[in-house]
Amino acid sequence: MNKSYFRVDFGLLISALVLVILGVSGIYSLNITLFKSQLIFLIGSLLAFFFFSQVNYQSIKIYSLPIYITSIVLLVIVLIVGIESRGTVRWVEFFGFRIQFSEILKPFLALSLASFLTDKESYAFRSFIVAILLILPIFMLIFLQPDLGNALIYFITLLLVLFTFGFPIRYFIVFFATAMLFMPIFWNFLKVYQKQRIMTFLELKVDPLGSSYNAIQSVIAVGSGMVFGKGFGQGTQSVLRFLPERHTDFIFATLSEELGFVGASLMITAYFFLLYRILVIAREAKEKFIKVFAVCSFFLLAAQFFVNVGMNIGIVPIVGVSLPFVSYGGSSLLSSFILLGFLTSMGKYAERKETLEIR
Numbered sequence: 001m002n003k004s005y006f007r008v009d010f011g012l013l014i015s016a017l018v019l020v021i022l023g024v025s026g027i028y029s030l031n032i033t034l035f036k037s038q039l040i041f042l043i044g045s046l047l048a049f050f051f052f053s054q055v056n057y058q059s060i061k062i063y064s065l066p067i068y069i070t071s072i073v074l075l076v077i078v079l080i081v082g083i084e085s086r087g088t089v090r091w092v093e094f095f096g097f098r099i100q101f102s103e104i105l106k107p108f109l110a111l112s113l114a115s116f117l118t119d120k121e122s123y124a125f126r127s128f129i130v131a132i133l134l135i136l137p138i139f140m141l142i143f144l145q146p147d148l149g150n151a152l153i154y155f156i157t158l159l160l161v162l163f164t165f166g167f168p169i170r171y172f173i174v175f176f177a178t179a180m181l182f183m184p185i186f187w188n189f190l191k192v193y194q195k196q197r198i199m200t201f202l203e204l205k206v207d208p209l210g211s212s213y214n215a216i217q218s219v220i221a222v223g224s225g226m227v228f229g230k231g232f233g234q235g236t237q238s239v240l241r242f243l244p245e246r247h248t249d250f251i252f253a254t255l256s257e258e259l260g261f262v263g264a265s266l267m268i269t270a271y272f273f274l275l276y277r278i279l280v281i282a283r284e285a286k287e288k289f290i291k292v293f294a295v296c297s298f299f300l301l302a303a304q305f306f307v308n309v310g311m312n313i314g315i316v317p318i319v320g321v322s323l324p325f326v327s328y329g330g331s332s333l334l335s336s337f338i339l340l341g342f343l344t345s346m347g348k349y350a351e352r353k354e355t356l357e358i359r
Contacts, residue, residue, distance in 0.1 A: 015274040023326035041330035052341025064115035075141035100331035114293035149321035201317035229260030
């Protein structure tokens with residue numbers, strides 16, 4: 001039992017570490033100071049992973065409602081006392097470290113959502129609406145920072161989980177029809193630069209030196225890497241700073257330029273294997289809560305991966321979403337490893353329970 005208790009899911013951990021190594025290598029080629037900071041974040045994140053992988057998730061599950069309420073309180077605090085940077089208020093400083101709660105809260109809110117859906121025995125329209133209403137305060141508080149990217153990730157993940165959970169398609173048709181009616185109002189609440197990004201996506205060459213600049217430079221960086229890339233520190237778009245946010249939102253373009261198609265393929269393969277391992281946990285789980293949480297984790301990481309890579313290659317509007325395990329940033333890295341810690345804990349619990357039942 002002790003040996004099983006301290007076992008680590010190497011399928012999850014190794015694929016995540018491959019992504020981390022690619023990320024820190026790219027960051028090292030850009031800025032040595034950022035590289036050192038990311039190593040510190042990595043050490044803290046790995047410690048968090050091992051800690052949460054040993055925690056009995058059931059002891060946290062019972063606090064799903066307090067976790068949800070605390071999440072709302074923390075996001076309100078961010079808007080009140082948060083640090084402003086480049087016109088956004090997303091971080092709170094704590095002992096010299098900047099914490100982005102919209103990132104940190106992802107695994108914990110996934111627990112709350114899994115607990116909520118586990119308690120639902122029917123697919124009533126009321127349950128569907130309640131789930132939507134529960135995510136709205138989270139969505140709005142993150143949107144007001146403003147952080148449209150993470151706000152959308154939360155909402156996209158919720159809808160995909162509800163669809164997988166088995167709610168009828170007609171519920172989603174009603175929701176999207178209603179959402180379209182409110183779209184003009186939502187559009188008016190967007191910042192000018194957010195509107196420009198959406199318009200840029202519709203026509204990439206609308207303003208090549210202005211609103212289209214980020215998207216164009218990113219596509220150039222990805223394409224210029226060719227098959228084997230230009231080598232670490234040799235990318236003209238990233239090293240010469242033509243590519244904005246080269247270590248965060250556009251880290252995929254940075255690595256694609258430096259490592260080429262081969263490096264980008266390795267990164268995508270690592271993500272696919274990581275997501276596959278999460279699906280295996282969901283498929284083999286006997287407990288409904290574990291299954292729902294694993295599915296939620298799958299969509300949470302898959303949505304961020306698709307949106308980030310998509311905006312790097314020009315098939316998705318630029319909304320500012322980090323690439324899990326790869327982008328620079330302690331909050332995103334910590335959040336992703338906590339998520340894997342919970343998954344490891346649940347996977348071990350399912351195996352131990354099955355072994356005891358066989359005995």
